[in-house]
Structure formats: C-alpha cells, structure tokens
Amino acid sequence: MIKREAYMSRIRPFIGNDLVKVLTGIRRCGKSVMLELIQEEIMASGVDPSQFISINFENMSNASLCTAQALHDEIICRAAQISGKVYLFFDEIQEVQDWETCINSFRVELDCDIYITGSNAKLLSGELATYLAGRYVEFVIYPFSFDEFIQLYRTIFPEADVRTCFNRYLTAGGMPYLANLRYEETACRQYLQDLFNSVELKDIVQRNKVRDVDMLERIIAYVTANIGTTFSSTAISKYLKSEGRSVSPETVLGYLKACTDAFLFYQVKRQDLRGKKILTVNEKYYVADHGVREAVFGGNQRDINLVLENIVYLELLRRGYVVTVGKIGDKEIDFICESQGNRLYIQVAYLLASEETIQREFGVYERVRDNYPKYVLTLDEFDMSRDGIKHRNIRDFLLEKEWR
Secondary structure, three states, rough: OOHHHHHHHHHHHHHOOOOOEEEEOOOOHHHHHHHHHHHHHHHHOOOOHHHHHEOOOOOOOHHHOOOOOHHHHHHHHOOEEEEEEEEEEEHHEEEEEEHHHHHOOOOOOHOEEEEEEEOHHHHOOOOHHHHHHHHHHHEEEEOOOOOHHOOOOOOOOOOOOOOHHHHHHHHHHHHHHHHOOOHHHHHHHHHHHHHHHHHHHHHHHHOOOOOHHHHHHHHHHHHHHHOOOOOOHHHHHHHHHHOOOOOHHHHHHHHHHHHHHHOOOEEEEEEEEOOOOEEEEEEEEEOOOHHHHHHHHHOOOHHHHHHHHHHHHHHHHOOOOEEEEEEEEOOOOOOOEEEEEEEEEEEEEOOOOOHHHHHHHHHHHHOOOOOOOOOEOOOOOOOEEOOOOEEEEEEHHOOOOOOO
C-alpha cells in the first residue's frame, strides 16, 4: 500500500480535532485506502482500534443504515460501549439520506473524530454548508500521480526505467486498483470501462435523474475527445445539431455540471491577463483520469499533446494550485497556477520539433512582464531553456518535489 504522503501531510494536522474531515474525488480513486491510512496513523499514536467505528455505505449489509435516523441510533448505541474518544469513518456517505443532520448531531453528542468520503462534489453544497458551516475541512483525492504510479509499477516490474513507466502511465492512467491486475492491458481496459460505466450510471444518471442518456453520452464523448480545448456549451449544441440531435446550450451546461459534480471532468476558467478578470465563456475541461479516456474512447497516443496537458493539469491540482487558462491578446497560456501568493506559468507541448513550435511555445511569454517562473514542458530530452524561460522534460517535472 502506497502511503500517499502528499495527502497525509495535509490531513495529519487535523487528526484528533473536532473538524469533520471530508475526502472527495472520483469513484475508486483511493478514498477508502486513505481512510485505512488515517486509521494506521491514529493507531501509531497509541489509540486502540476498538475505538474505531467504520462503515462503508456501498456494502449491502449496511443498507438498513442509509437514513439519518437509523445511522444515528446505530452509532449512539455502539459508541456507548466505547471508552474514550470515538473515531468515526463513513465511506460513500452520500448514500445516506439527510446524512448531514446526523453528522452534526454526532459532533454535539459524542467526543468524536469524524472522517467521511463521498464521490460527489455536491456533498459540500447546500445543506452541508448550513449544518456544518466552518466545521469541516475538505481534501480532494485524485488518482495516482506519476510519482505514485512509478512506486507501484516497480513493485511489479522492478527493472522498469522512468521512460518505460511513463509510456505505460500514458495509457493506463492512475487508478490504484490497476496494480492488482499487474497492469495487464486487456484486464485494465475492462476494469476502467466498468469504472466509467459505474460513474456514469450511479454518480451522473441516477443522482441527477437524467432521462436522455444517449444525449449525455454524446456530450461526454465530445468533451473527452476535446480535453484541453476551449469550447462553449453553444459549440457543443451546434455540433450535436449537426449530428441530428437538438439540445439547448442550457441543457448542455446542466449535463456538464453533473459530470463535474461526479469528478469525471474538471472545468478550467480562462483569465484575461491584461484586464485581470475571469472570462465567462469558452472554458476548458480535463478528464479525471486519462486511463479512463484511453479505455473508453482510445486515442491517447494520437492525442498525446492533449493527454500531456491533462496529466500536468492534474499534477497542479494535487499540489494545491488554483489553475486558470491565461489569455493575453490573441495568445493563450496553457496554465496560470497560483498558490499562497506565488504564481507559475506553464506551457505544455509534445516536442519542440521545429523552430515554429519553439517560437509558439516560448513566444507566448513575450507579453508577460512579471518575474514569476515561466515553464515550457515537453518530452524532449535536451534542455532548450532561453530568455529566462525554463524548459523541462515533463517526466522530470512531474517527479520534482518542488518547482523553482
């Protein structure tokens, strides 16, 4: 089991206090394992595991606990038999109707430390904001980074070099369970297809009561094919009309919101660097795991430019950056990354194979007058840094502990 220290280092300061720890992310990205890692950490501090109450609400044997009242009564009964602080672990809490009310009640009634996971971004909107305002802290869990992937891949293929690992990562993606399949191609594809179907059915169709599943699937296919490309809901609407399906831009936006709520896609806004304002049209979308894209739709090698962008974008999120796309005049910077007052600019390309490509990727920074670090990331093996702009190999960049 990989320790996932990047997450544990953020969670550790909150262990033992009365804030509810909320772990969110796409289905099967490793949230349940994070709960196990947290339990290990707590036991290492001397806490007896008999003080733990752990429930997975996707387990049918817990179906009777999927209402707030039933869960409340069960936990209060079990907690009465525990001496000392009670540690509560609830996996896929969104399956419990009105769960917010009983979580808040536990905080009031018990001396407890609460950890919950969920596969929907709506977990932290609406009701929860009312019941637990200021009383929770959220951690978004993502599929494996390239660094985590290498650690696991080398337990199976110890001789694999970094380049071999990255080539496999390009098509397999970062879903943790793939290691159990020894990264065997056919089995991995089947698993990722089933995962996609599960997210689509349980987290999008059922949760949002989607009636026109064919329309949803067409929109998902369009966005997946065009990751990292700016487009609007109107553009999707026009495309679908050309395919013989009429749908309004508002309906398209509704479907896209359902997909981002399920963590299937991440939306990235555009920022006008001159006017310093967020633009409200033509966003970009990236997929939660590029391995799912390969398994369901194929083409990761063909669309390697877009997939590399996707990989870098998710790494930026893992490291806590707020990311926008930069617009400066008629040019576009792939990523403006901000964290705690610091800023990075990043351009991503496959290879700097021609003078035209070099000029395009480096030239976009000519109008950016500040002194924040500016990067061009590619798969080239040689350093082509120029004019203070840093050129890095993408593999090396992903494995660096800190970016300077």
